[in-house]
Amino acid sequence: MSGYSPKETLELMLSHLGLACEVREENRPAGPVLHVLTGEPGRLIGRNGKTLDDLQYLLNRMLSHVDDEAQRITVDVENYRQQQYAGLFKDVEAAAERVRSSGEEVTLPPMNSFERRIVHNLYKDDPEIATSSPAEPARLKSITIRRRTE
Numbered sequence: 001m002s003g004y005s006p007k008e009t010l011e012l013m014l015s016h017l018g019l020a021c022e023v024r025e026e027n028r029p030a031g032p033v034l035h036v037l038t039g040e041p042g043r044l045i046g047r048n049g050k051t052l053d054d055l056q057y058l059l060n061r062m063l064s065h066v067d068d069e070a071q072r073i074t075v076d077v078e079n080y081r082q083q084q085y086a087g088l089f090k091d092v093e094a095a096a097e098r099v100r101s102s103g104e105e106v107t108l109p110p111m112n113s114f115e116r117r118i119v120h121n122l123y124k125d126d127p128e129i130a131t132s133s134p135a136e137p138a139r140l141k142s143i144t145i146r147r148r149t150e
Contacts, residue, residue: 006073010034010059019043030118033074033081034059041078049084052077053112074114085118092119095145096129105146119143 056075063070
């Protein structure tokens with residue numbers, strides 16, 4: 001695997017799975033994204049994006065095994081993640097507005113570490129809103145949004 005770019009590594013993984021795909025690279029402010037275009041998106045996305053999450057996790061583990069400094073890669077299939085994150089942002093913004101107006105904290109449904117990182121970063125500099133996740137180890141954790149007290 002050494003010497004392969006993230007794109008080449010993903011293409012190799014997908015070819016070993018017997019999938020005919022095209023992979024396109026995109027650099028975004030949040031980091032690089034590999035877009036997978038395929039006639040069988042359901043096979044790569046899985047139920048609620050679980051297969052896609054696992055594929056992304058495996059790719060990032062492989063890359064970090066070769067290079068400890070490897071940049072985290074987001075894998076998207078047929079814009080599934082883009083649509084998923086648009087819905088996530090909408091739900092999180094609505095929850096933050098409820099906290100702003102009522103002052104009561106809101107607990108969001110469990111999300112993976114990448115989604116939690118997005119939410120925490122979204123409000124890290126907000127003077128009114130604070131976010132927190134439970135400290136115990138778990139793959140999926142909830143985030144609580146509350147008014148910031150300082």
